[in-house]
Structure formats: structure tokens, C-alpha cells
Amino acid sequence: MKFTGWPEKGELVVGEVDEIADFGVFVDLDEYEDKRGLVHVSEVASGWIKNIRDHVNVGERVVAKVLDVDESSQQIDLSIKDVNDHQRSDKIQEWKNERKADKWMTIAFGEDVDDERYTEIAQALYSEFGSMYDGFEQAAIHGAEALEDVGLDDDDVEAIVETARENVSVPYVNVTGYVDIECPTADGVDAVKEALKAAEGNGEIPDEVQLDVSYVGSPEYRIRVRAPDYKTAETHLEESAERARVSIESAGGSGSFHREQQTEEE
CATH class of the missing domain: 2.40.50.140 (Nucleic acid-binding proteins)
Known part of the structure; x- marks a missing residue:
């Protein structure tokens, strides 16, 4: 554009x-x-x-x-x-990104899209995200929810999301933490299973976040989170551990979160 x-x-x-x-x-x-x-x-x-x-x-x-x-x-x-060199590098990358977004607009709305409609959609993305590229990237990560306040109709939003998810390479980060879960009660095994389900989010984790809980060695479990940015990843990691702690403590057990894997000496 x-x-x-x-x-x-x-x-x-x-x-x-x-x-x-x-x-x-x-x-x-x-x-x-x-x-x-x-x-x-x-x-x-x-x-x-x-x-x-x-x-x-x-x-x-x-x-x-x-x-x-x-x-x-x-x-x-x-x-x-x-x-300076840093400004030059950043600006060239920004320019390249907008060229990509221009191609995505053609994919989403056709090569014969008229200038007026193209400009209307592009300006809507600029107003909300600062660039067309960032608008497509957010659509790839968060889907239609990211475009709720853009002011486009449902068909335009659907076209952007579909194109974004097929063409945008979304950057992701990975974070890892550990939770120790113990329960000495008679039904302690079931309580631990429920705590792990709670840690996994009970099916309520957003589509853009991948969260995995795996066994390390009693009583330690590893929580891995993959998300579009560190803030989101850290938030889901801490919330996962907290859900496990609350669940196990409500059953009479104990739970604690730590960032490093425990060794046998520890």
C-alpha cells in the first residue's frame, strides 16, 4: 500500500x-x-x-x-x-513486512479489489494496530477476537483471519516451570490426577497457547507453555501451577511451584 x-x-x-x-x-x-x-x-x-x-x-x-x-x-x-544502522535495519524490516501484508490483502480480497475498498480495510488495520502486518499477525494469533474493535464486517474479518492463519509465520516463545504435588490421603492418587487436570486448564486454554504437563519424578511435574510472547507464556505458566496447588490443597495435599528442575541431592 x-x-x-x-x-x-x-x-x-x-x-x-x-x-x-x-x-x-x-x-x-x-x-x-x-x-x-x-x-x-x-x-x-x-x-x-x-x-x-x-x-x-x-x-x-x-x-x-x-x-x-x-x-x-x-x-x-x-x-x-x-x-543509524539500527534505525535502517528496523525500517527496512518494517517496509518488508508491509510488502508481505500487501500481498496478503490481495490473497484475502482478490487481485481485482478496488482501491477504495482496499484503502478502507487497510486504514482500519492501521488505526487499530499501527500497520497492516501487525493486524494480520494478531489475526493469526488470536483469530476474529483480535479484530473485534477494527470496525470491519464479518466477511472481511473472516477473510483476514483465514489468510493470516495460512500465511503468517507467528513468533512463539517457550517457558518451563515445575510443580511438586503430594497428597497423603487415602484417595491421594485421584487427587493428584485432578490437580494435573486443573493444571492443564480443563480444556479452557486459548487456541494460541500450548500447555503441556508431564511427569518428571515423584512428586515433580513439568509444565511447558508455548505462547506468542513471554508475558502471555509466563501468565499461563503461573496460572497453571496455581490451579494445581489450589486443587491439591483442597483435597488435603500440598503443592509448590519452582522454575528449576529438582535434583536428587535437593
């Missing part, structure tokens, strides 16, 4: 070097429709520049900072030297 407006002062933009002159470099902006910026020779690189072509080439893709925008004269002043 290309924006029809103008970039803002201080914004980082991606563009392709279109023309090189002795006084500077002209850059076609990839993210803005029919917009071209100028990088003055003094903004191409730090220090004295003997030959501007030693620093940039025609056809090269660059990340530049917007120094000034004058809509009346159709002029955008840019700087390449004011962008």
Missing part, C-alpha cells in the same frame, strides 16, 4: 535512488504515491564527500530521514547520514 499524502518531518522513509547529481541524490519514495525527495550532498554521508557516487548508486534502496516538507513547492528534503 502506498500513502497518498505526505511524509512528516522526522519520519524515516524507504526509497530507491533514481538520479544522482553533483549537488545531491533524488530518491523515489516507496511508501508514498508519486513522491520524490532530495538528499543534498551534505546529507548523503558524514564528512567531506569527494565523489557522491562513492556513497550511493542509482537503483539502490536507502532509508532516509525527512528533514523538511514543502507541499506548495512539492519538495521533500531528506538525509541519509542521519539514519
Whole structure:
């Protein structure tokens, strides 16, 4: 998707070097429709520049900072030297992600989707998530629930979720903890089984979270959680252990949670 407006002062933009002159470099902006910026020779690189072509080439893709925008004269002043390596890497990745999302929009709504409808859906995702890519990623992780406040109709939401889950590679993290469960009562074995069921969530774990409880060695059980981010993973890990503790203690037993596996010496 290309924006029809103008970039803002201080914004980082991606563009392709279109023309090189002795006084500077002209850059076609990839993210803005029919917009071209100028990088003055003094903004191409730090220090004295003997030959501007030693620093940039025609056809090269660059990340530049917007120094000034004058809509009346159709002029955008840019700087390449004011962008550090970290900013450049992050911006290129963001640009690549949006290109992916643009392809996903075509998959979801067809190659013949008209510009007005495309823009309406894209802007809805931008307003809620900050980018189309993040909107598709959240749809892949959380399904239709992630798009509840986006303001799209059910058919559009379904198309986005279906496309996201078929095309988006969702990042996941894994965390592990251990719970010790003991119950000295006559029905202690059954109490432990119920505590383990409680730890597993009794079928109420969200689709985007994988939680597994396995036996290590009496009285220790391992809890593994796979989730889209650490906060979610840690929350489900702690809640799982707490459910087990509450269940076993209500049956007259005891339960405790720890992060490291216990050894025989311990």
C-alpha cells in the first residue's frame, strides 16, 4: 500500500535512488504515491564527500530521514547520514513486512479489489494496530477476537483471519516451570490426577497457547507453555501451577511451584 499524502518531518522513509547529481541524490519514495525527495550532498554521508557516487548508486534502496516538507513547492528534503544502522535495519524490516501484508490483502480480497475498498480495510488495520502486518499477525494469533474493535464486517474479518492463519509465520516463545504435588490421603492418587487436570486448564486454554504437563519424578511435574510472547507464556505458566496447588490443597495435599528442575541431592 502506498500513502497518498505526505511524509512528516522526522519520519524515516524507504526509497530507491533514481538520479544522482553533483549537488545531491533524488530518491523515489516507496511508501508514498508519486513522491520524490532530495538528499543534498551534505546529507548523503558524514564528512567531506569527494565523489557522491562513492556513497550511493542509482537503483539502490536507502532509508532516509525527512528533514523538511514543502507541499506548495512539492519538495521533500531528506538525509541519509542521519539514519543509524539500527534505525535502517528496523525500517527496512518494517517496509518488508508491509510488502508481505500487501500481498496478503490481495490473497484475502482478490487481485481485482478496488482501491477504495482496499484503502478502507487497510486504514482500519492501521488505526487499530499501527500497520497492516501487525493486524494480520494478531489475526493469526488470536483469530476474529483480535479484530473485534477494527470496525470491519464479518466477511472481511473472516477473510483476514483465514489468510493470516495460512500465511503468517507467528513468533512463539517457550517457558518451563515445575510443580511438586503430594497428597497423603487415602484417595491421594485421584487427587493428584485432578490437580494435573486443573493444571492443564480443563480444556479452557486459548487456541494460541500450548500447555503441556508431564511427569518428571515423584512428586515433580513439568509444565511447558508455548505462547506468542513471554508475558502471555509466563501468565499461563503461573496460572497453571496455581490451579494445581489450589486443587491439591483442597483435597488435603500440598503443592509448590519452582522454575528449576529438582535434583536428587535437593
